[in-house]
Amino acid sequence: MNIMIAFQNVSFSYDGTVPVVEDLSFSISGGESVGLIGANGAGKSTIMKLMLGLLTGQGKIFVGDLEMNKQNLPKIRQTVGFVLQDSDNQMFMPTVYEDMIFGPRNYGLTKEQAEARVDRVLNQLGLAELKHRYNHKISGGEKRMAAIATILAMEPEVILMDEPSTALDPVNRRTVINTIHRLPQTKLIASHDLDMILDTCQRVILLSHGKIVADGSADTILRDRALLEANRMELPFCLQGRHM
């Protein structure tokens, strides 16, 4: 399978002394759905920002055939969509529609082309009624779905999601999970919601202090209580076998 994302000996430090990501190497194949897990401060969000060129570290990062550098950045950002943890930070235009056409228009689509794409994505996600709604008037769950829609409107090949299920009620969480299931793109999902990771990812990368502690099948890693607890995590709730 073709390699979609590759990190080769990537290191990064915010202050130049304490490394947040240290000599990290991994690759993700096209169509894979990978969960990025780890305790707070493990480096999950930093890895995503490095992948998008929002932060620059040492080592090499490839997205498809493109190496991360200034020249390739526009193309890379067109290829990789990022769903932010806080949808309020993602939805900065007054309406869902205006937010959705923002990306496609910036990438040269005409208004008609962009609108057709917006309609297609909204219909695909069953969100057509949100199109002309004001961002400040939709619920948290709707906003999260709209944030995913704004990224899908750019037709990225890779989707990065930072905590997509936080602050959602069970029904909205399930809606987001079902949507993730339906997305054919390569996905990298950073989350503490291990139940969701188990549900949506075939592969998991466990991080600790900016290093990969484990990289393998979700079913194996997420069932390894000792490994998870050693890295300040717990078994997914569905595997804990608690009896009330």
Next chain:
Amino acid sequence: MNKLFHAQSELREMDALAAEHSPIHALHPLCKLFSTILYICVVVSFPKYNFSGLVMMVLYPIIVFQVSGIPVSLCFYKLRIVLPLVCAVGLANPFLDHTPLLQLGTITVTGGVVSMVTLMLKGLFSLMASFLLIATTSIDALCAALRRLHVPGILTTLLLLTYRYIGVMLEEVSVMTEAYSLRAPGQKGIHISAWGSFLGQLLMRSMDRAEELYGSMVLRGFNGNFFYADISPFCLRDVLYLAICGAAFLCARFYDLPGLLGSLFVG
């Protein structure tokens, strides 16, 4: 409801107003911008004692309010903070100008009183016209119109982003004041001793939010050039509107319309 949350809602309400549909909303933003600028220039240019001439200028906002379907009360409500300030501008005039202008029974109306009222009306009309412009034109359309006038892109982008970031900052202030008031029961507002740290925190939080928002924009291809609202080219309707407004304003300014109307009835 938190006052700041309310302020934020009011800001968003303006966006909603501008998205309404009416013949005025449908006009080209440049046409509305020009007519508003011309209106304000004409209003401001009235001599200080020409009260009757100035009164005629009220017709423009009245007509626009009617046609656009925007309630006049809403305008006064939105301008409630600025209006007293504008009205206060001429308050000193009656004490400075004692020239008698007319006699109403036993009361002598001095030039100071007339010029005070004229000044108040000038402020009021200008504010109303500005309100109507922003209530019938979205900020995006306005910036698009400014770009058509070759106003530098950096200025229009700055204007647009400032407008957007006001909301972001209000959100942060709202969250912080709520958190403060929950731990300071019985206190009204923020205590002066906390102002320094409050403002510092606000700056840091707003910068973080702004950074996140900017990141989100950059990731979606933003390179400093905003794609503003698509505005249709100037059409006959816009030209007519501008011509009629222009002619009416200039007539009101250079002809004594109240006098002419009066002579029709009185002879």
